[in-house]
Amino acid sequence: AEHLERLKAIRLEWYMLYHNVGTISSRPFYLPWVAFREYGDWCDSFGNLLAVLTGVADGHRREHILRYMLQVGMAEPYPTKAIYPPIYPGENHWRDYYRSRNLNIPHQYHNGGIWPMVGGFHVAALVRHGWQHHAEQMLASLAEANRQGTTHDWAFNEWLHGTSGHPMGYEQQAWSAAMFLYAEHAVRTGTLPLFDELLAAKPVAAVASEDNEFHMTGGGGPA
Numbered sequence: 001a002e003h004l005e006r007l008k009a010i011r012l013e014w015y016m017l018y019h020n021v022g023t024i025s026s027r028p029f030y031l032p033w034v035a036f037r038e039y040g041d042w043c044d045s046f047g048n049l050l051a052v053l054t055g056v057a058d059g060h061r062r063e064h065i066l067r068y069m070l071q072v073g074m075a076e077p078y079p080t081k082a083i084y085p086p087i088y089p090g091e092n093h094w095r096d097y098y099r100s101r102n103l104n105i106p107h108q109y110h111n112g113g114i115w116p117m118v119g120g121f122h123v124a125a126l127v128r129h130g131w132q133h134h135a136e137q138m139l140a141s142l143a144e145a146n147r148q149g150t151t152h153d154w155a156f157n158e159w160l161h162g163t164s165g166h167p168m169g170y171e172q173q174a175w176s177a178a179m180f181l182y183a184e185h186a187v188r189t190g191t192l193p194l195f196d197e198l199l200a201a202k203p204v205a206a207v208a209s210e211d212n213e214f215h216m217t218g219g220g221g222p223a
Contacts, residue, residue, distance in 0.1 A: 120179025
């Protein structure tokens with residue numbers, strides 16, 4: 001306690017970071033941002049999936065990230081929600097401009113809306129981790145998401161509502177179509193263009209320091 005009081009006296013920001021580090025380190029996913037006094041306490045799907053695909057996350061962390069996303073339903077009803085949980089009015093990180101054009105209210109757009117483009121990365125991440133059966137199931141769900149349309153089938157929409165799964169964005173989006181093709185290729189061939197090359201170039205020292213065993217503590221967080 002004496003050391004903590006000294007730390008607080010030296011630099012309050014350091015004390016606040018120490019105070020939060022237990023909570024921060026117990027999360028099964030990478031946080032979107034961490035500052036001295038506060039941090040974003042939600043799972044950003046795109047950032048975490050890129051960590052899986054690029055090798056930033058070792059086997060231990062990959063398992064926790066993908067397991068968490070499965071358990072909380074980030075790919076339901078379709079892959080994949082931008083963040084979980086969404087940010088609600090009255091919470092610290094809510095901003096009034098989220099209401100602009102009715103976009104970022106909970107379960108919509110970047111605030112928990114479903115982005116098929118991100119869903120393609122999710123399928124690829126499952127292939128990367130060796131969860132082939134889950135990847136095949138998610139690819140079928142991603143196809144159904146891309147089939148949804150307000151006026152016609154196979155609209156390849158920008159984004160869908162996070163709970164209803166109904167399309168709400170612009171149609172004929174190249175990134176939605178491109179990542180569906182990428183995901184299909186990954187499931188069919190087991191290869192991940194670009195990411196395979198990045199992983200092959202990972203420094204030997206970084207590979208040697210990886211923890212590829214899976215450990216879990218009570219509550220589901222990493223050991």
